[in-house]
Amino acid sequence: MDNSAGSRIAVNFAKRIVVKVGTSTITYENGKINHGNVDKLCRAIADLMNQGKEILLVTSGAIGVGVGYMNLKQRPTEIRDKQALAAVGQCELMNAYTRSFAEYSYMCGQILLTKDDILDRLTKSNITNTIEALIEKKIIPVINENDSVSTAEILHNGTFGDNDTLSADVACLANADLLIILSDIDGLYDDDPHTNPDAKRIPYVEKITQEMVDAAGAPGSKLGTGGMATKISAMKKVMDHGINGVIAQGSTPQILEQILEQENIGTFFAAT
Helix, strand or coil, X not given: CCCHHHHHHHHHCCCEEEEEECHHHHECCCCCECHHHHHHHHHHHHHHHHCCCEEXXXXXXXXXXXXXXXXXXXXXXXXXXXXXXXXXXXXXXHHHHHHHHHHCCCCEEEEEXXXXXXXXXXXXXXXXXXXXXXHHCCCEEEEEECCCCCCHHHHCCCCCCCCHHHHHHHHHHCCCCEEEEEECCCCEECCCCCCCCCCCEECEECCCCHHXXXXXXXXXXXXXXXXXXHHHHHHHHHHHCCCEEEEEECCCCCHHHHHHCCCCCCEEECCC
């Protein structure tokens, strides 16, 4: 039985939503911030907030933006140089978000996390309390991986997988109703659409199979660290936690409204 239409209706009733945006959505290939996309994203989120939704934004891009801000042609290989770029890039990133959200009369608050923060029970509780306090005040939490102080994520080329895993962790921590991952590809396919023009989009997933994982493909852009495999893993985590998920094209951030209107775009992952 195809339950896709009925399941997608659930997204319209989602109140607390985690939106994850990848490096490729908010930057150009040279690492410069794509202010047009950032503004569209912030406007879309502001519209959802005006409807009474509670939005948490998980963003990638600190190192990538640092690359662009420092006018480098590629990422450095030394860990300390990457951490320095993350420190610089994060400031630029938050500046862009702060200015864009202010245009729509909203404030945002920065939360930087490492994997250890998620695993430590006390710190985890503090994170949850901070998130709840921001949401109560109608402030949009902007959450990123703390590359400037943690080497684990950089050494493993992004433990959080360009923050795909982080977005799932945040969704579970915040007891979200929906996780939306905006990607450089418009959903899950039965093969890699970058190399196979006949690949078909899978609109609805009730159970993640090993075949789906195998077909997820290779890592993403040169400025990011995530690929479809990490997104599938993130979706499995939230599905098991009773949270619905969507993977959709991030080049047009206003797609958030279309998702909540139950349009057949991207791939919907039904909570178990």
